[in-house]
Amino acid sequence: MVLGRLFRRRSQPDAQLEQGLEKTRRGVFLEITRLFDRSTIDEELYEDLEMLLIQADVGWDVSQKLVAELRARVARDRSTVPAEAREILREEMISLLELATRNRKVKILQRGVPFVVMVVGVNGVGKTTTIAKLAAYHQRFGRSVMLAAGDTFRAAAIDQLKVWGERQGVPVIAHHQGADPGAVVFDAMQAAHARGADVLIVDTAGRLQTKHNLMAELSKLRKIMQRHVEDAPQEVLLVIDATTGQNGLVQAKAFADSVDITDIMIAKLDGTAKGGIAFSVAKELGTPISYVGTGERATDLAEFKPETYVDSLFFGVGDGL
C-alpha cells in the first residue's frame, strides 16, 4: 500500500514539454558523455554506467559484462583518466557489435535467378514499411524488384503493401485476405521468373514467436520457394523493433531456430529507444545485423555499422545513422 501511494504521482498535462523533448532524445548519450566528464575514475562511475546501459535496453547480463570488461582494462592499463575509460568503453561496445557483422556473407545476385528476401517478425515491428525501404534500396542499385503480399491475415495488409508498391513503381503479387500465403508465394515465384525480376521481397504476417503453428508455416513458405530456386530464400530478414526490451533476444532466438534467419534489421531507431537489444543479439546469436530503420520514408534505411551505431546512439558523435 505504501508503494501504491508513493508511485501514484499523477502529473498534469504540461505545455512546457517542447524543451524536454530534445533532452529525451539525447538523454542517454548526453549522460554517458557527462559521466566521463569528471576528474577520476571511481566506483560511482561504474555504477552509473551500468544504470545507463540498462536504461538503453542493453540488458542486465550484457551491461554487467561490459562494465566488468571496462574495469579489467582500466586496471590493466593503469588508466586514471576518465576520457581514456570512455574510449575503452566505446571500443568494447563496438567490438561486441562486430560479433554481428563478422558472419555477414557477400550476397551474389545471379542473372535470371530471382534473389528472394523473406521478411519476418512479430506483430507491429514495421515489416511492411521495411519492405518498401528494401525495395528502394535494391532499386538504387538498378535492380528490378517485385513484392509478394504474403500477409494474408491482417486486415488491409495487402492494400498497405500495394500503396507502397505504387509509390515505388514496383509490381505487387497479391491474392485476397484470408488466402493461403503459400499460394501467394508460389505465384510470386513464378511471376518473378517469368518477368525476370532481380529481387523478390516476400511480406509475411506478423507472428509472435510463441505461436508454434505460425512459426511452422514459415518453413512451409521456404519449401515452396525452393521448388523454384534451390537456395531461396537467399535472405531471411528478421525485423526487430528498437523499442523492444529483453524479449527481443527471445524473438531472435526463436526465429533463428525455426526459419534460419540470415539477417536482422533494427527498426524504428528514429524514436527515443536506443536499440540496446542489438548488443545481446550480437553476443548470443551472431546472426548478422545488416540494416537499421530510421524513419517512415522509403529512403530511411541504412546499413548497420557498429561504429556508427555506438557513436550516434550512445556517444552523440557523428552525423547520425
Add this chain to the structure above:
Amino acid sequence: MFESLSDRLNETFGRLSRKGRLTEADVDEAMREVRRALLEADVNFKVVKDFVAAVRVRAVGQDVLRSLTPAQTAIGIVNEELVNVLGAEREELRAPERPPQILMLVGLQGSGKTTHAAKLAIHLRKGGRNPLLVAADVYRPAAINQLQALGKQVNVPVYEEGTSKSPVDIAANALRFARERGHNPVIVDTAGRLQIDERLMQELVDIRDRIAPTEILLVADAMTGQEAVGVAEAFHRRLDVSGLILTKMDGDARGGAALSIRAVTGVPIKFIGTGEKLDALEPFYPERLAGRILGMGDVLSLIERAQEQTDEGEAQRLQDRMLKGQFNLEDFLDQLQKIKKMGPLTQLLDMIPGLGGQLRQAKAQISDDDYKQVEAIIFSMTPQERRRPELIGNRRRKRIARGSGTSPAQVNQLLSQFREMQKMMSQMGKMAKKGKLPANMPFDF
C-alpha cells in the same frame, strides 16, 4: 531462458542459511536478485530502485530474517508489492456525463491501436450498445482500409472521410454523425506517432479539445523495454491519459513495461490484448501479471492453450470413453497430437509454476523426439490394433517394431504403460459411478 526469481531466491537463501542466522546483509543479497529479476523483465530502472527499497524495508522489518522459509516469505512480499503497484482494484471504463461515451486510442506505431479499436467495439457491443469506429489515421498507408475491413468483419460501422481531411475535423464530424444516428460508444483510432513528434502530438491535443473524449487510452506493447516510461509520460503529460491497454500479452514477454507505466504515471491498466482474434481482449488481473514478471509460471496460459486445441463436446465424449474404459490407442494418439500443437514440451514445462532445480534438469532430457517415437509405434499399427491393443501378439509386435524403427521391447513398454493408464481410468470411472468423483470432471489433456 530466464530462471525464475523464486528459484534464485531459494538458491540465495539456501546458501546463506547454511551459515546460521540470517542478517540484514543477507537480505541485501536477496534484494540484488529481486533487482536483477525486475530489470530482466524490462521494469524501468528507476521504478526498480524505488520498488526494491520498499521491499527491503518490509523484508527486514518483517519475518524474513526469522522465517524458516525466507525465500518464500520474500517472494510473498515482492508479489504483494507488485500487485499493489499494479493496482489491486480493477478499474472499469469511465461512464460519460452524457452519451455518447467517446474512447480515443493513442500510442506509438505498431502497438496495436487499430486492432484494439475493433476489439473494444465487440467488447462494448455485448451490452446491447451500438458502437461507431472512427478512422482518424490519415497517414499510414491503408490504415483506413484496415479499420473498414475489421468493421465489416465484426459488423460495426466505420466513419471515414478519406485521407485528405484533417484528423481533427474527421473526429468532430464523426461525433456529430454519431449523435444524429444514436451511436454509442464512439471509438476513435488515431495514427501511431512518436512521442517526440511535436506536430503530431499537438494534433492529438487538438482532437481531444474538439471531441472531449470520455477516455484517452494509451495502447502499449507488452514487449516494450526501458523507454516505455518515457513514451507513456510524454503521452500522459500532453493528453492526461485515463487508461492503458497492454497488447501482445499472448507472447512470452515478461511485461515489466506495464508495471513501470503504472508506477510512474498512475494510469490504471484497463485491458490486456491476448491474441490476434478479435475477441482476444480481457480485463486486467494484477496477480497474473505479477506472477509473470517474476517468472513464476503461468498456469492460466497453459490452460488457455489446452482449450484452444479442444472443443467442449469432444472433451466430454472423450471423458465418457475414458471413464467407461473405452479409451484406446487411437484416442491416445489424438491427444498426443493435440499436446504437440500446443508447442514444444520444454516451453510448456516452463509454464508450470514451482518447477524446481531437479525438475529443471530433467527438463533438459525431455525432447520432442519422444513424441515422435510413440507416434511412430502407433502409426505402424493397423486401425484394428489401435482400437483393440490386446490383439497384439508376438508376430504383430515384431512387425510394428520393424515398421516404426523401434524394438519389440519398446513396443511392449508402450503397450504396458497404456494398459496401466486404462486400468487407472476405469477405476476412476467406477469411483465416479459411486459418486466419489464429481460427474463433470474437467478434462483438458
